Amino acid sequence: MTEVDHPERLAEALCRLLPQTQCRQCGFDGCSQYARAIAEGRANINRCAPGGRAGVLKLAQLTGREALDIDPEYGRELPFAVARIDAARCIGCRLCDAACPVGAVSGVPKHLFAVIESSCTGCGLCVCACPVNAVDMVETGRSWTDEDAQRARAAYERNRTRRHERALRRRRALEQSTARKSDILKQALLMAQSLKKQ
Numbered sequence: 642m643t644e645v646d647h648p649e650r651l652a653e654a655l656c657r658l659l660p661q662t663q664c665r666q667c668g669f670d671g672c673s674q675y676a677r678a679i680a681e682g683r684a685n686i687n688r689c690a691p692g693g694r695a696g697v698l699k700l701a702q703l704t705g706r707e708a709l710d711i712d713p714e715y716g717r718e719l720p721f722a723v724a725r726i727d728a729a730r731c732i733g734c735r736l737c738d739a740a741c742p743v744g745a746v747s748g749v750p751k752h753l754f755a756v757i758e759s760s761c762t763g764c765g766l767c768v769c770a771c772p773v774n775a776v777d778m779v780e781t782g783r784s785w786t787d788e789d790a791q792r793a794r795a796a797y798e799r800n801r802t803r804r805h806e807r808a809l810r811r812r813r814a815l816e817q818s819t820a821r822k823s824d825i826l827k828q829a830l831l832m833a834q835s836l837k838k839q
């Protein structure tokens with residue numbers, strides 16, 4: 642059995658061919674979800690604009706499907722650009738940081754945020770998230786490489802794990818606080834009942 646015959650292995654092989662910018666332009670929640678959809682026959686191979694024509698050719702070779710042009714409904718191939726935050730316009734709301742799939746934004750809430758250019762995949766999600774239009778995309782003059790894609794995939798996985806752990810910690814803290822409040826309420830009720838009996 643080859644990797645193409647097994648949906649899980651095919652999805653992983655397809656994912657390795659995608660650019661890992663995690664931009665969601667394909668309509669899926671990141672490159673791995675798009676790869677899974679292709680492997681399961683739920684999506685065509687021409688929805689990844691950042692991967693461009695070269696990407697479609699690789700996907701076509703692996704799947705044996707027709708190498709269609711990029712579907713314009715999912716964007717078009719553009720030169721690689723990274724996000725830059727204008728310090729004069731930034732209000733420190735942190736929404737760009739929350740939107741970034743690879744943890745490429747850092748800063749101080751209520752003050753200023755900035756993009757770590759070497760970590761930016763150019764996905765543009767922070768541009769849409771910024772309520773004061775403080776983020777611009779700036780062309781770099783270079784191309785997105787396979788090494789960039791590998792680094793971006795690792796950063797995406799790390800970011801996802803970090804966010805998952807943070808959400809778990811918050812949920813635990815909320816459960817503990819709810820349990821504490823419920824104990825206090827029970828004690829208050831017991832006290833009120835014993836005062837009533839006196």
Ligand code: SF4
Nearest residue numbers: 664665667671672689
């Ligand atoms: S780079 Fe964007 S469009 Fe291409 S597969 Fe990944 S999330 Fe989808």
Ligand code: SF4
Nearest residue numbers: 741761762764765767
């Ligand atoms: S900084 Fe903006 S453009 Fe760059 S990876 Fe993060 S969300 Fe995408």
